[in-house]
Amino acid sequence: MPITIVTGTGTEIGKTVVTAAVATAAARQGRKVAVLKPAQTGVRAGEPGDAQEAVRLAGADVTGVELARFPEPLAPDTAARRAGLPQVTPHDVAEAAEKLAAEYDLVLVEGAGGLLVRLDDAGGTLADAARLLRAPVLVVAPAGLGTLNMTTLTTEALRARGLHPLGVVIGSWPAAPDLAARCNLADLPASAGAPLLGAVPEGSGALAPQTFRAQAPGWLAPLLGGTWDEAAFASAVR
Template sequence: MAVLVVTGTGTEVGKTVVTAAVAAAALAAGRSVAVLKAAQTGVRPGEPGDVEEVLRLAGPVTAAETRRYPEPLAPATAARRAGLAAVRPHDVAERAAALAAGHDLVLVEGAGGLLVRFDAAGGTLADAAALLSAPVLVVASAGLGTLNATELTARELDRRGLEAAGVVIGSWPGAPGLAARCNLADLPEVSGLPLLGAVPAGAAARPPDAFRTAAPGWLAPRLDGTWDAEAFRAREAP
């Protein structure tokens, strides 16, 4: 994978922390990494955004944004309200391809879910992934509601002929409830995608050195980690 697109099943599912964990694991494996935020919203000029958080947690990655907008809205809406140029899928694809020329891995983090609109023409992260011919990693929540959202995302990737790398749970609770524990078996069944990791809740609050050391243990070998889905299910599932 020269480019891996990271999407969520919605907002606040742990997409940035998963991106940081994937970056940290790749760095630990000796790979050079760039992280591109397709569209940063809710952040004003000079304020730290998601790529700065990835840089803080993961270590020496090349961090880039395509565009940023001050209001925490969908990129197309935020661009329109701010009177700024919108992000187009081609902008994201061109920036990612340029970064891929000098890095072993480029992580393209979306904004919200797969079909959040970037521009008035209806361009999305899915369109950027298609232009890049890049696999898409789906970050999902652990508990109630995640099955429907994850299955819908997987179906849309399949409908568009896009490769889905798998699913990572963005925030695994320290004391998971019954729904979260059942979802370890149900998520792969309903989505048809493998579970590729589970990042513990509160991971971003760890000191960066501790985050980097632990990150490979949260991710499967396909993501340069050592996490074993079957062993995790055996320990956590009901």
């Protein structure tokens, strides 16, 4: 998988931390990793964006690339229009990812918000970029009530476009999971039609980078370069 798309069922659910964890696990295996953020919104010039945050957590062996930055925390098409700046198109994303893939072993493309958030006025989305790249899509989802519907809608949208949902990672697993979160461990794979590939503990983004790098592989399944075991995890949180 030289290029993997990382999307979410919504915003503020842990995409950047999951991206950093996957980058960490790959880098520990000796792979050259780049994190591509096509459209960074809600961040002003000079402030660290998601790509920079992923590099901070994953380490200097990982490269962060940002295609465009828009200061207002809005959908990329709207944010670009209001800022009077060029919009990012799916073709821009695909071209940048392919160039990076010629140099790096793994390119992680982290979207903004959910899968079908508009990038441009033509209605282009991250799903369109994934289709151009023929890349698998990793879905980041929340743990609790409502996640089954949101995750299933996302994976159904992927399949409707001929795209492959690589799996689901829970972006912020609570320290004290409620009944819904515990049940969702078993229900998410069935609802999404895709495997559960990890669970990142809440607050992981606030860990010291060295601690993050040491722990990250334990949050991810072997398919993502980690050691996380779904059955053992589920048994431990019952």
